[in-house]
Amino acid sequence: MTLYILNHPYHYEMENLCRVFYPQEKIRLVRGIQSPPRGRGGWPGGPGGALGGGKKHRIIPQSPVVVTKIKNNQIAVRLYAGRRLSIERPAGDTPELTMAQMLFTLLRRHTGYQPPWGLLTGVRPSKLMLRLRRDEGSDHALRYFQDTLWVSEEKTRLAAAVAAAEEPVLARTGPRAFSLYISIPFCPSRCSYCSFVSHTVERASAQRLIPAYVDKLCEEIAFTGQIAGELGLELASAYVGGGTPTILSAAQLTWLCGGLRAAFDWSGCGEFTVEAGRPDTLTEEKLETLARRSVTRLSINPQSMHDHILERAGRCHTAAQIVDCYALARQTGVWGINMDLIAGLAGDTPEGFAQSLEQVIALGPENITVHTLALKRSAHLREAYGAEECAAMLRIADKLLPAAGYAPYYMYRQSRSLGNLENIGWSLPGHHCRYNIDMMEESHTILACGAGSVTKLKAYGADYLERVFSLKYPYEYLARFEDLLERKARIKTFYETYNNERL
Numbered sequence: 001m002t003l004y005i006l007n008h009p010y011h012y013e014m015e016n017l018c019r020v021f022y023p024q025e026k027i028r029l030v031r032g033i034q035s036p037p038r039g040r041g042g043w044p045g046g047p048g049g050a051l052g053g054g055k056k057h058r059i060i061p062q063s064p065v066v067v068t069k070i071k072n073n074q075i076a077v078r079l080y081a082g083r084r085l086s087i088e089r090p091a092g093d094t095p096e097l098t099m100a101q102m103l104f105t106l107l108r109r110h111t112g113y114q115p116p117w118g119l120l121t122g123v124r125p126s127k128l129m130l131r132l133r134r135d136e137g138s139d140h141a142l143r144y145f146q147d148t149l150w151v152s153e154e155k156t157r158l159a160a161a162v163a164a165a166e167e168p169v170l171a172r173t174g175p176r177a178f179s180l181y182i183s184i185p186f187c188p189s190r191c192s193y194c195s196f197v198s199h200t201v202e203r204a205s206a207q208r209l210i211p212a213y214v215d216k217l218c219e220e221i222a223f224t225g226q227i228a229g230e231l232g233l234e235l236a237s238a239y240v241g242g243g244t245p246t247i248l249s250a251a252q253l254t255w256l257c258g259g260l261r262a263a264f265d266w267s268g269c270g271e272f273t274v275e276a277g278r279p280d281t282l283t284e285e286k287l288e289t290l291a292r293r294s295v296t297r298l299s300i301n302p303q304s305m306h307d308h309i310l311e312r313a314g315r316c317h318t319a320a321q322i323v324d325c326y327a328l329a330r331q332t333g334v335w336g337i338n339m340d341l342i343a344g345l346a347g348d349t350p351e352g353f354a355q356s357l358e359q360v361i362a363l364g365p366e367n368i369t370v371h372t373l374a375l376k377r378s379a380h381l382r383e384a385y386g387a388e389e390c391a392a393m394l395r396i397a398d399k400l401l402p403a404a405g406y407a408p409y410y411m412y413r414q415s416r417s418l419g420n421l422e423n424i425g426w427s428l429p430g431h432h433c434r435y436n437i438d439m440m441e442e443s444h445t446i447l448a449c450g451a452g453s454v455t456k457l458k459a460y461g462a463d464y465l466e467r468v469f470s471l472k473y474p475y476e477y478l479a480r481f482e483d484l485l486e487r488k489a490r491i492k493t494f495y496e497t498y499n500n501e502r503l
Contacts, residue, residue: 005031006069010096014068014103016121020420021107023375025063064110068099077102079110097148104150115420116391117413118150125155125422126411127441129163130170158398158408158424165409165427166437173236173443175460175499178228179435180238180264182221182256183450184245185474186210188278188316209474213451214252216481218259220449220488225263227491228447235264236444237271237435245274246281250289257293270296271434277301277340279325280317284332291333297433300326300365301340305356309347319359326363336431337365343393344373344418350392357397361404366431368406370397372421374414387419394421401426410436447491451477457491459498466494 003018005011015027064081070091075098079085087102100119108114117125132141142160145151151159186206228235238260248256266272272295276282279300290298302322304310310317329335339360343353360368372390406426410433413422425436438444442465446456455468468490471477477484 001025001063002028002030002065004065004067004069005029006067006071007032008068008070008095008099010068010099013096013100013121014066016415017100017103017107017119018066019416020115020117020121021111021113022063023416023418023420066103066106068103070095070099075099075102077106079106081110085110101150113387114152116152116155117420117422118145118152118155120149120151121420123412123414124440124442125151125159125413126162126166129159130166130441133160133163133167154398155422158422159411162408162411162424165407165432166441169432169434169437170441170443173438174234176232176234177236177438178233178445178447179236179438180224180260181435181439181446181448181450181453182217182238182240182245182260183448183453183470184240184242184248185451186213186247187242187244188247188281206474209478210248210252212478213474214248214256216478217450218256220481220484221259221263223485224447224449224488224491227488228264231492231495233445233447235266235269236438237433238264238269238273239435239439240274242275242277244276244278244281246276246278246286250283250285253286253289254293257290257295261293266294273297273299273338273433273435275299275301276325276329278315278317279321282325282328284328287329287332291335295333295335297336297338297366298329299338299340300329301338302356302360303340303342304345304348304352305359306348306352309345309352312347313345323363326365336367336433338367338369338425338433339363339365340369340371341397342371342373343397343421344390348393350389350396353393354396354400357400361400361406366428367433368401368426369423370394370401370426371423372414372417372419374417387421390418390421394424397424397426405429409433410440412440455488455491457494457498462498464498466490 001018001022003015005014011029011031015029018027064079067076067078067080069076073091074088075091075095076086076088077099085106087106089098089102092098104119129141129145132144138160142156145156145159146153274290274295276298277300300322302319303313303315305319305322307318310319326337329337341353341356341360372394405428408424409427410425411422413420425433439446442456442458445458448455448470451470451474452472453470457466457468459465468487471480471484
């Protein structure tokens with residue numbers, strides 16, 4: 001589809017709204033043209049019509065042309081899809097919100113689809129709910145979500161429940177607090193839905209990178225720990241993610257965890273998570289290694305409990321291996337365990353998803369995270385059920401998990417997720433993952449180490465955030481390691497500029 005942006009700066013929100021209704025369409029932005037050219041039938045780019053630069057395009061009704069425009073204090077939104085739909089009204093005080101409401105109205109009328117999150121397209125709906133609750137009160141926050149942003153009653157209640165669960169955790173965040181993220185961008189194989197920067201060890205070249213990568217990673221950890229110590233920062237939680245961190249050998253895990261323990265003051269850290277997402281990478285030796293290094297929380301992620309779906313998704317393990325791995329983890333150490341499921345995987349059904357969820361609940365993990373499938377451009381998977389089937393799976397989770405004692409405690413959304421739906425972390429009482437909450441709500445600094453990671457520097461008591469990007473790929477990380485250390489010098493400068501008076 002083609003989206004015209006005429007005389008206004010709101011291209012990001014308008015594009016995201018179009019993507020809610022047309023998630024698989026490539027959206028072409030055209031900026032700054034005063035009046036879009038008209039083809040036959042009176043709509044831009046119609047059969048034989050020109051669409052910018054004199055090129056000829058054929059636009060079918062399923063791929064509409066959208067025109068958004070501000071002129072002479074008037075907002076205009078038009079949709080051309082075989083027939084023209086148009087709304088014009090005064091700009092009012094909030095032209096971006098008004099334009100979004102107009103575009104949403106036309107796309108809903110044209111497609112017949114009512115997105116449950118209404119106008120909200122951002123990653124963090126609970127963050128907005130938290131801010132509204134804090135500034136205007138709970139009642140106003142609920143009304144604003146439903147009456148102004150057109151969020152459904154069901155999703156409004158969900159956002160409010162997550163915000164209420166997060167508030168006491170966020171209240172413990174002080175000016176010195178930070179969390180630590182460690183990236184291990186290697187996996188045993190690539191899942192068909194995955195868009196993360198990771199290398200599969202099926203290739204010998206990737207396997208050869210791992211020892212040198214772990215050595216340099218420990219060097220970066222020591223460098224980052226020295227900065228944190230000089231600034232007097234206090235470690236609140238640590239998370240080793242990927243990729244699949246347990247692709248490392250037991251000796252490499254020992255080296256990594258030892259480096260982490262030596263680099264930082266862990267006296268105030270109550271949570272140390274390691275992703276062990278693929279049961280085919282876990283052994284008793286590795287689990288004992290993590291237990292000795294005081295890891296408190298594991299993620300063992302089945303994604304589905306049906307072998308045919310796992311095979312179709314590119315997972316090199318069976319449902320039986322998941323059960324065996326879970327039992328071994330319980331025997332080896334005292335863990336908080338998280339298990340992930342994905343709603344919307346190819347070949348799954350609401351009934352099949354319910355069976356997977358019931359099996360996971362029966363195991364009794366402290367956390368269960370239910371993800372909505374996101375069809376990223378860089379993922380191999382291009383087939384999936386539609387938004388309605390995925391929404392039905394989430395409704396099943398909303399019924400089964402509370403009945404088993406779980407409550408939602410954090411939430412986020414990804415671009416291109418089916419139905420613009422959400423990912424929800426569910427927890428048994430007292431087992432919230434603090435890292436997930438602080439990371440998602442951007443409540444304090446996240447210091448990150450490793451290829452593909454992003455350090456997020458948070459100004460305490462303000463919304464200001466700066467990012468320090470690592471090198472993206474492991475080979476690049478190794479080749480330009482000194483450049484990375486120079487980038488991380490920004491951490492000290494940031495704290496001296498924004499947080500020094502509060503430390």
